[in-house]
Amino acid sequence: MTDEAKTRDNSSLPDKGAIEAGKVITAGLLKHVPAIVESCGATALFVYVDALDDPRLDLDLPVKAKVFYVSKERTDEAASECLHCLRVPDVPLTRIGRVKIAIFLALSRGLVKHKDRIVFLSGLAASKTLDTVIVTEVGREYEFFSSGMDLTDAPPKVLPEVIERVIDIASELGSEGREGKGVGAMFVVGDTDCVIPLTRQLVLNPFKGYLPSERNILDYSLEETVKELATLDGAFIVRGDGVIETCGAYVRTASQEEFELPRGLGSRHHAAAAITAVTGSLAVTVSESTGSVTIFRAGRIITEIEKPRSTGQKRMLSLIRHRKAKKTSTDS
Numbered sequence: 147m148t149d150e151a152k153t154r155d156n157s158s159l160p161d162k163g164a165i166e167a168g169k170v171i172t173a174g175l176l177k178h179v180p181a182i183v184e185s186c187g188a189t190a191l192f193v194y195v196d197a198l199d200d201p202r203l204d205l206d207l208p209v210k211a212k213v214f215y216v217s218k219e220r221t222d223e224a225a226s227e228c229l230h231c232l233r234v235p236d237v238p239l240t241r242i243g244r245v246k247i248a249i250f251l252a253l254s255r256g257l258v259k260h261k262d263r264i265v266f267l268s269g270l271a272a273s274k275t276l277d278t279v280i281v282t283e284v285g286r287e288y289e290f291f292s293s294g295m296d297l298t299d300a301p302p303k304v305l306p307e308v309i310e311r312v313i314d315i316a317s318e319l320g321s322e323g324r325e326g327k328g329v330g331a332m333f334v335v336g337d338t339d340c341v342i343p344l345t346r347q348l349v350l351n352p353f354k355g356y357l358p359s360e361r362n363i364l365d366y367s368l369e370e371t372v373k374e375l376a377t378l379d380g381a382f383i384v385r386g387d388g389v390i391e392t393c394g395a396y397v398r399t400a401s402q403e404e405f406e407l408p409r410g411l412g413s414r415h416h417a418a419a420a421i422t423a424v425t426g427s428l429a430v431t432v433s434e435s436t437g438s439v440t441i442f443r444a445g446r447i448i449t450e451i452e453k454p455r456s457t458g459q460k461r462m463l464s465l466i467r468h469r470k471a472k473k474t475s476t477d478s
């Protein structure tokens with residue numbers, strides 16, 4: 147976890163009473179999980195372990211399903227302690243957003259498949275409470291994933307870790323923007339032999355002249371460069387093994403009418419749908435206006451991860467402080 151994220155989490159640490167209440171709620175929920183898994187015929191149980199005090203103590207569940215730990219932590223210990231550990235981006239996410247990303251990552255790794263039934267336990271990391279059970283069948287309902295589409299049909303030759311990395315960077319851009327401003331972006335991943343002829347450069351390719359090993363999106367030292375270049379118009383074109391071919395590329399696309407996208411989505415999102423319709427690529431967009439991250443495949447939206455709304459708590463606190471200060475000065 148980043149220092150900034152730690153500070154954010156520490157600032158909202160629950161008091162002792164809240165932790166005790168959280169433990170009671172979590173224990174109550176976990177008691178019923180094996181029965182829920184069994185009666186729903188679920189084959190996988192996803193648990194957001196950041197909402198637990200100690201996953202090893204709390205999670206001794208005798209379930210007849212594969213158990214997946216979902217966490218924001220990037221540590222290697224987390225991955226080695228359990229075989230199925232899915233890391234979601236370290237940004238504020240809604241409970242549903244977390245479910246969507248974790249299931250999508252599991253799908254792209256081939257750990258779950260289309261029509262699998264999944265039980266997802268979620269909650270708030272800050273309150274150390276598991277308080278939500280979501281049961282879903284992959285591909286059945288539109289709220290999570292595009293319905294009727296076999297999501298197991300992942301783009302060929304795209305490494306799952308590349309998909310994970312792109313979603314990470316996109317989520318961070320959507321959540322944090324750049325220097326206080328919203329940033330939009332588009333990443334077209336895989337099938338670059340077919341994608342590149344359908345693009346034209348809006349600016350000179352900043353990656354030109356670098357060895358493939360020096361421009362791989364899997365290299366964490368490139369993160370800041372990628373985020374900075376996301377402020378340019380156009381798309382990143384990324385090979386399935388993570389090598390960035392170019393950025394600032396305009397995607398030449400068919401007319402907008404061909405794609406049934408929700409109203410309000412503009413040319414960036416239509417370009418993403420279009421390029422995935424005519425190539426075997428996957429596209430990930432970040433909306434500059436809303437911060438939402440959308441994943442496209444075969445001309446359709448697979449899923450959209452909405453940015454959680456700000457609670458306005460900070461603004462409220464500063465207003466209260468301001469009013470108190472004003473009252474004190476008029477009283478004296």
Ligand SMILES: Nc1ncnc2c1ncn2[C@@H]1O[C@H](COP(=O)(O)OP(=O)(O)OP(=O)(O)O)[C@@H](O)[C@H]1O
Binds near residue numbers: 379380396397410412
């Ligand atoms: N065909 C394209 N190829 C690459 N980038 C594009 C393309 N069309 C638009 N963009 C990028 O998207 C930006 C925003 O365009 P527009 O507002 O129409 O899209 P949008 O889908 O509404 O996205 P947002 O939600 O970010 O505003 C453009 O400034 C440009 O950088």
